[in-house]
Amino acid sequence: xxxxxxxxxxxxxxxxxxxxxxxxxxxxxxxxxxxxxxxxxxxxxxxxxxxxxxxxxxxxxxxxxxxxxxxxxxxxxxxxxxxxxxxxxxxxxxxxxxxxxxxxxxxxxxxxxxxxxxxxxxxxxxxxxxxxxxxxxxxxxxxxxxxxxxxxxxxxxxxxxxxxxxxxxxxxxxxxxxxxxxxxxxxxxxxxxxxxxxxxxxxxxxxxxxxxxxxxxxxxxxxxxxxxxxxxxxxxxxxxxxxxxxxxxxxxxxxxxxxxxxxxxxxxxxxxxxxxxxxxxxxxxxxxxxxxxxxxxxxxxxxxxxxxxxxxxxxxxxxxxxxxxxxxxxxxxxxxxxxxxxxxxxxxxxx
Ligand code: GZL
Ligand code: ZN
Numbered sequence: 001x002x003x004x005x006x007x008x009x010x011x012x013x014x015x016x017x018x019x020x021x022x023x024x025x026x027x028x029x030x031x032x033x034x035x036x037x038x039x040x041x042x043x044x045x046x047x048x049x050x051x052x053x054x055x056x057x058x059x060x061x062x063x064x065x066x067x068x069x070x071x072x073x074x075x076x077x078x079x080x081x082x083x084x085x086x087x088x089x090x091x092x093x094x095x096x097x098x099x100x101x102x103x104x105x106x107x108x109x110x111x112x113x114x115x116x117x118x119x120x121x122x123x124x125x126x127x128x129x130x131x132x133x134x135x136x137x138x139x140x141x142x143x144x145x146x147x148x149x150x151x152x153x154x155x156x157x158x159x160x161x162x163x164x165x166x167x168x169x170x171x172x173x174x175x176x177x178x179x180x181x182x183x184x185x186x187x188x189x190x191x192x193x194x195x196x197x198x199x200x201x202x203x204x205x206x207x208x209x210x211x212x213x214x215x216x217x218x219x220x221x222x223x224x225x226x227x228x229x230x231x232x233x234x235x236x237x238x239x240x241x242x243x244x245x246x247x248x249x250x251x252x253x254x255x256x257x258x259x260x261x262x263x264x265x266x267x268x269x270x271x272x273x274x275x276x277x278x279x280x281x282x283x284x285x286x287x288x289x290x291x292x293x294x295x296x297x298x299x300x301x302x303x304x305x306x307x308x309x310x311x312x313x314x315x316x317x318x319x320x321x322x323x324x325x326x327x328x329x330x331x332x333x334x335x336x337x338x339x340x341x342x343x344x345x346x347x348x349x350x351x
Contacts (some may be wrong), residue, residue: 043300044075046095047104050131051083053181053212054240055270059351060106060131060290067293083108083181083211092116096123102300103127105142109183110135117141128299130292132185139311143303146295146313148288150186154193156319156336157265157286159329161233162200164263164284167325173202174230178210178220178245180237186212186288190237190267205231210241217244225252234264239273239285242266246281256281258322269320274346280322284338287317290351320345 045068049061061078068076077100081087085108095103096119103125107113113134120127121141129145136142165173177194180187187209194204206224210217217240224231225248234249236242242264246256254261257280266273269287276282292315299309319329324340339345 042073042075043102043304044077044098044100045102045104045300046077046079046091046098046100048079048081048088048091048095048106050088050106050108051080053083054238054268055272056238056240056268056288056290057212059270060292063291063293063351064104064296065293067297072297081108085109085112089116092120096120096125099123100125102303104296105129105134106131107134108132108181110185110188111183114138114141126303128296130296131290144299144309144311144313146292146299146315147185148189148317149314150189150288151192152189152331153186153267153286153288153317154190155196155331156193156329157190157235157267157284158193158197158200159331160284160286160319160321160326160338161202161235161263161265162197163326163329165200170232172230172232173200174228174232175202175204176221176224176228176231176234176245177204177207178217178234178236178241179207180209180212180241182209184212186267187237194235202233210236210244212238212240214240214244217241218248219244221245221248222252225249225254232262234262236264236266238288239266239268239270239276239282242273242276242282246276256283258283269318269349271346271349271351274320274341274349277320277322277341278343278346282322284319284321284326285341286319289315289317 047064068074079091092103103120105127110133114136117127126143129142131147179191205228208220210220234245236245246264249256249262256262256264263283266282266285267288269285273285277285302309319338320341321338326338328335328337
């Protein structure tokens with residue numbers, strides 16, 4: 001923003017000496033022609049991405065890169081933090097130095113952002129948070145947030161499990177809980193959703209982070225199977241953990257699926273996750289939509305037009321299951337459909 005202000009001042013100065021001005025400020029804080037970030041009206045976006053830990057993350061990055069392309073009038077500076085917060089803090093400080101027009105942050109975990117977001121605010125650069133939430137003392141430190149209601153995702157999955165267990169007459173539900181990255185909003189919400197269901201008398205026999213990765217998910221499942229032989233449900237907080245868990249279960253000589261030893265539940269509904277749902281390897285996959293690019297662009301367009309975007313915007317999300325044993329779930333009085341997955345539904349999905 002500072003860069004644009006200087007450009008406008010330069011324009012005004014030029015106008016003072018020359019007959020013809022340069023259009024100056026379009027009233028939205030952007031100066032015509034004066035923008036020095038690679039040409040007229042190119043909007044520079046610095047995006048600090050968590051990493052590349054999962055299929056969901058890949059789809060999320062792809063959505064941001066295809067939206068903030070040169071053809072669309074943007075210069076995207078993309079930084080992959082390899083799941084380390086200190087790398088995100090460095091990236092944001094670099095964006096500030098480069099005087100980007102907007103900073104987009106996908107925070108790896110919720111805490112530790114106040115200082116760097118204050119620096120961005122002091123530099124007059126709007127910050128848009130995507131996906132996971134930041135826990136800051138003053139929410140004016142970010143302009144808008146768009147992402148998922150992770151607690152609702154967890155509650156929907158837990159309600160599905162309760163209905164499914166009742167329909168199948170499961171005498172006991174012994175759950176291995178493979179959590180996401182501890183402190184990430186997705187982990188916090190999906191864990192809350194499961195733990196709130198202790199009213200159903202389930203046993204969470206084991207609980208450990210799988211860090212949202214396939215490798216860690218497999219390692220954790222292997223160790224849980226060595227410790228407990230009564231696990232009949234695995235609640236994975238994303239698809240990549242589910243892929244790892246399924247490999248570990250099958251390597252241990254057990255089976256997954258509706259008629260198997262263990263039911264594997266998951267989140268994200270990535271293409272690979274839904275492929276496993278079609279076969280029943282994953283029995284139920286709760287959607288977490290990664291396509292935030294267009295949503296962030298909508299926010300930036302509003303800001304460019306001097307409008308005020310919604311502070312918090314949740315994306316609509318569905319649920320898919322291998323079969324139609326459970327046709328819908330109700331959470332806090334609201335009913336959500338559960339879709340029996342078919343090949344054509346899978347083929348028709350955007351990610
Ligand atoms: C959820 C996102 C999570 C996904 C994982 O919005 O933060 O991070 O569920 C990803 O696949 O790693
Ligand atoms: Zn000018």
